[in-house]
Amino acid sequence: MKIICFNARGIASRVKWRAIKELVCQEKADMLLVQETKLQDVDNRLCTSIWGDANCEWRFIPASNRAGGILSIWRSGAFHPEEVHGGGGFLGLVGVWENQSERCAIVNVYSPCSIEGKRVLWRELLPWKAGSNVRAWCVARDFNVVRCVEERKGIGLDSAGGRREMVEFNEFIEGMEVVDIPLNGRKYTWYMEGATLSGKGSICTEGKTESVEGELEEMELGSVWQCQREEKELVNLFNELDLRAEDEDLSAAEVRQRQTLLAEFWKISKMNESLLQQKSRTRWIREGDSNSKYFHALVNWRRKTNSIVGLTIDGNWSEDPIRIKKGVKDFFEARF
Structure with missing residues (x-):
């Protein structure tokens, strides 16, 4: 299987949709793990636009006040999820890959920037891993922390707090019993030289x-x-x-x-x-507007994208139609 891990820093722009879709198609990915969506709501239209077609399934953790947000998308049939775990900064899927019998855990992580938030995240993941009978784990991440000074340039880590953060992160990796895969071809995942970019561009047309x-x-x-x-x-x-x-x-x-x-x-x-x-x-x-094959294809596509595949009810994802109907009914009865 091929997994792409991507920190989007916001995916509200169609430009990023196209860029991510081209990457998924080019690499023929089986799963896409997106961090920092900065979205509180994700729908099927967005996921199919990013993936490239409707042959996909997805789960997400909403952003908090336009910060964070996690989205996991995979090709339908490639991965069969059995459990979904969500917490403050991670989305975990436990299931089986196609043509495989062993269960595995795929954890999509976007860590808070504060050391307190990181410690909460680590304390959530370590007990889950320790108490799980799943042997194969893949933790794809943006932990917002480095393991050593050489992994960061331009920002000093000489303070006691910076050194302590690295020590605790290395202890977390050891506790999870995972291997930190090194970068291939590049030294850093991102680079910023104090640059800012502002302004919006668009092309508008009006007329009959x-x-x-x-x-x-x-x-x-x-x-x-x-x-x-x-x-x-x-x-x-x-x-x-x-x-x-x-x-x-x-x-x-x-x-x-x-x-x-x-x-x-x-x-x-x-x-x-x-x-x-x-x-x-x-x-x-x-x-x-003509009664053509193209017109009917668009109608069928719109009907499919507007369908409700499942809902998160009481913190658990459900695709049971009876439970979904009851959840929707209870939701509106409580509000009105």
């Missing part, structure tokens, strides 16, 4: 259907290709600076160049997403 259709007719596929080509060029330049920053400090000019590249990347990405959305509407304008 006839005028919109005329404008969309004039759009050429080359516009999308050009945006995608510019995206790749910006990513390559950005990665060159990141690689250099791993071994040496960037100059002031290089820091400004990195900020400019990042801002330009988001501008091009949003423009590309807008072009793709407009082009996707072209066929709907032509055929959406």
Whole structure:
């Protein structure tokens, strides 16, 4: 099986949906573990958009005040969950992979930044692991902590608190009886040189259907290709600076160049997403109202995405129709 672990730092943007979907499709992943969704509600439409199709199942832990949030998605049939465990900063699934007989635990972790929050998380996971009869464990994480000074650059860990945090984290890893898999090809998972990016970009069109259709007719596929080509060029330049920053400090000019590249990347990405959305509407304008195979396919897809597969009732996930109906009834009776 192939598992992708990804800290999204927010997945409300369609640009990130497309980027994650391309990564999942390119790597042919069986499971996607997303941290820091920054969303309190996740629906089937979002999950299928990120995964690339409707052939997926998912579970999530909502964010707290727009902070945190955990989402686990997997290909339908690839993993068969038997238990779901959730806590302050983790989402654990216990089940069986397809063509396998041994049960395993897949734990998706996004740790709080405070040492107190991290200790609470560690104290929740250690007893669960100790009392479980599951032998195979995969803890995919963003623990927001390092094991040694060499794993972090630019922020000092010389204080007693920083050293103590590393010691406790290493003790946690030993207590979980897991192996910390090293990075392959890169030294750090992320890099920030005090840069900030603000502002929003969008392309809006107004007018009657006839005028919109005329404008969309004039759009050429080359516009999308050009945006995608510019995206790749910006990513390559950005990665060159990141690689250099791993071994040496960037100059002031290089820091400004990195900020400019990042801002330009988001501008091009949003423009590309807008072009793709407009082009996707072209066929709907032509055929959406006709009694066509395309129209019925969209209706069936909408009906499937709007269906309620399951609900979290009293802290437990349930897909039993009778229990779901009773849970919905009790919920609205209590409110009204």
